[in-house]
Amino acid sequence: MPKLLINGQPCEFKEGTTVAAAILNAGITHFRTSAAGQPRGPICGMGICYECRVTIDEVPHLRACMFLCADGMIVKADG
Amino acid sequence: MSVDQQTKCDVLVVGAGHAGLAAALAAAKQGARVTVVDDNPAPGGQISRAKLGKPERSIQDVANQLVNFGVEIRLGDTVVDLPAQGQAITAKSCIVYRSLILATGSRELFLPFPGCSLPGVMGAGGLQALVKSGLEIAKKQIVVAGSGPLLLPVAHFLAQCGAQVHGPYEQIGYKRLSRFALTVALKGQVGELIKYSRTFPKYKPKTWVAQARGTTKLHSVELSNGKVIDCDYLASSYGLVPNNELARLLGCELRGAFVQVDEFQRTSVANVFCVGEPTGIGGYEKGRAEGAIAGKVAAGSKADLRPLVKSVTSHQLFATGMERTFEIRAEVLALAQDDTIVCRCEDVTYGRLKQQPTLRDAKLQTRCGMGPCQGRVCGPAMQMCFGWPLDTVRPPIVPVALSRLGACASQQPDVTEI
Numbered sequence: 001m002p003k004l005l006i007n008g009q010p011c012e013f014k015e016g017t018t019v020a021a022a023i024l025n026a027g028i029t030h031f032r033t034s035a036a037g038q039p040r041g042p043i044c045g046m047g048i049c050y051e052c053r054v055t056i057d058e059v060p061h062l063r064a065c066m067f068l069c070a071d072g073m074i075v076k077a078d079g
Numbered sequence: 080m081s082v083d084q085q086t087k088c089d090v091l092v093v094g095a096g097h098a099g100l101a102a103a104l105a106a107a108k109q110g111a112r113v114t115v116v117d118d119n120p121a122p123g124g125q126i127s128r129a130k131l132g133k134p135e136r137s138i139q140d141v142a143n144q145l146v147n148f149g150v151e152i153r154l155g156d157t158v159v160d161l162p163a164q165g166q167a168i169t170a171k172s173c174i175v176y177r178s179l180i181l182a183t184g185s186r187e188l189f190l191p192f193p194g195c196s197l198p199g200v201m202g203a204g205g206l207q208a209l210v211k212s213g214l215e216i217a218k219k220q221i222v223v224a225g226s227g228p229l230l231l232p233v234a235h236f237l238a239q240c241g242a243q244v245h246g247p248y249e250q251i252g253y254k255r256l257s258r259f260a261l262t263v264a265l266k267g268q269v270g271e272l273i274k275y276s277r278t279f280p281k282y283k284p285k286t287w288v289a290q291a292r293g294t295t296k297l298h299s300v301e302l303s304n305g306k307v308i309d310c311d312y313l314a315s316s317y318g319l320v321p322n323n324e325l326a327r328l329l330g331c332e333l334r335g336a337f338v339q340v341d342e343f344q345r346t347s348v349a350n351v352f353c354v355g356e357p358t359g360i361g362g363y364e365k366g367r368a369e370g371a372i373a374g375k376v377a378a379g380s381k382a383d384l385r386p387l388v389k390s391v392t393s394h395q396l397f398a399t400g401m402e403r404t405f406e407i408r409a410e411v412l413a414l415a416q417d418d419t420i421v422c423r424c425e426d427v428t429y430g431r432l433k434q435q436p437t438l439r440d441a442k443l444q445t446r447c448g449m450g451p452c453q454g455r456v457c458g459p460a461m462q463m464c465f466g467w468p469l470d471t472v473r474p475p476i477v478p479v480a481l482s483r484l485g486a487c488a489s490q491q492p493d494v495t496e497i
Contacts, residue, residue, distance in 0.1 A: 013213065014131055014213055015131065015132065016129075016130075016131030016132030016133060016212075016213065017131060017212060017213030018120075018209075018212035018213060020209060020212065020214075021209050021210075021212045021213035021214040022213065024209065024214050025213070025214060025215050029198035029199055029295075029296040029297075030198055030295065030296070031198070034196075034420075034423065034426050035424075035425055035426040036426040038196065038420075039198055039295050039296065040196065040198060040423065041198030041199065041201075041296075042201060042205065042209065043189065043200065043201045043202055043205050043423075043456070044186060044187060044189075044201075044202050044204075044205045044208075044456070045201065045202065045204070045205035045206065045207070045208030045209040045212070046119070046125055046128075046186065046204070046205065046208050047118055047119070048186045048322075048452060048455050048456065049205075049423065049452050049455070049456050050424060050450070050451040050452045050478075051423055053451075061478075065208070065209070065212065066118065066119070066120070066155070067120075068120055068132060069213075079198075079295075
């Protein structure tokens with residue numbers, strides 16, 4: 001099975017899984033930290049709310065729900 | 080400034096859900112050159128969202144037909160601005176078109192309540208989308224709550240995926256809920272009711288989530304009847320609102336939040352059509368019929384439209400009935416406390432917003448609706464809670480790299496060339 005790194009942890013994923021689903025499957029619910037310092041995670045699952053923003057392969061502020069996992073991808077969430 | 084490869088087409092369709100795909104197919108069948116743009120990684124829109132990247136069979140069939148007609152389906156791209164007639168800037172390209180068909184779909188209505196911004200609180204459709212995208216929910220405790228026809232299929236879907244589902248908790252009463260069941264049956268969708276026969280009895284009417292509890296993430300939900308349920312996820316939304324941003328950017332006339340169209344799905348702006356949820360929340364069959372009309376008309380034919388127009392009219396009636404049935408009660412609109420987050424992007428609380436006389440004041444004083452989502456989540460919520468009307472839409476309608484602004488400026492559309 002292909003793997004990606006989420007906060008340094010290798011995580012297996014099924015082909016077609018989005019980064020948002022993979023992060024939650026890894027037990028992480030804190031995707032980004034809000035302006036006032038609160039933990040936040042996805043709510044809309046469809047690219048509207050921007051609550052699931054994470055860093056993917058060093059590009060910050062990407063919506064985790066809009067990207068498919070790829071082998072060797074490096075993802076950083078805040079939690 | 081980067082100079083992009085320019086795409087020229089007769090018909091540009093924004094959205095690859097049921098309505099957009101039907102529009103593209105109808106236009107392509109008339110011989111039009113068609114381009115479809117959708118920001119998702121796969122076609123199907125939300126209701127037929129691909130499971131693990133694989134579209135539903137009916138969607139894949141249409142997509143294959145489109146490819147055979149030479150239609151380009153551009154996925155993972157978003158229209159960010161429509162700077163001049165016949166010109167679209169996307170996150171990745173410039174497109175010159177003769178006719179534009181907006182099939183931008185809808186999103187969930189999220190209303191503020193205490194704890195609503197805790198990780199683990201999601202939309203009903205939102206959680207379903209994540210599960211279809213690979214989220215594992217077997218044995219997870221999930222509360223399904225809110226309002227609208229979506230809760231039933233979502234609760235059914237989550238249970239089928241192995242989750243322990245509580246609810247659906249629906250804020251409307253028994254009478255209205257029975258009316259909903261009757262309407263579905265009268266619409267000839269008895270099959271739907273049979274499909275959901277296990278979930279339907281679990282409906283708890285006149286019940287809603289009073290608050291979500293937790294510190295860094297959701298751990299339980301307190302219902303309006305005082306009952307507390309420990310859970311991993313809360314799947315909660317209060318119906319659907321149209322994605323009308325592009326139509327508003329173009330200045331299309333609206334009726335409430337919905338885009339006004341004639342029987343040919345033409346908006347008030349020349350050569351701009353609108354189909355599916357933005358013209359009235361009515362489901363995929365309405366979207367498909369509207370798409371078929373718009374595609375044909377946009378490609379220059381008005382032949383044999385009568386049966387399609389008739390179908391749209393009946394679905395519209397159904398849609399209006401649904402909207403009345405699932406009216407949001409005042410108690411739900413009054414759930415937010417002073418420290419409840421309403422604008423998630425800028426962390427603006429209900430307490431700060433309630434002091435503002437208008438949306439414009441609220442924006443100037445608090446920055447509500449001015450973050451990355453551009454008010455897509457808090458805008459409809461503030462409209463419901465404070466009665467504030469929609470504000471203007473400004474390009475770019477989604478966050479993009481600075482280099483995209485004016486990216487197509489040197490490429491004026493040449494309509495004679497098309």
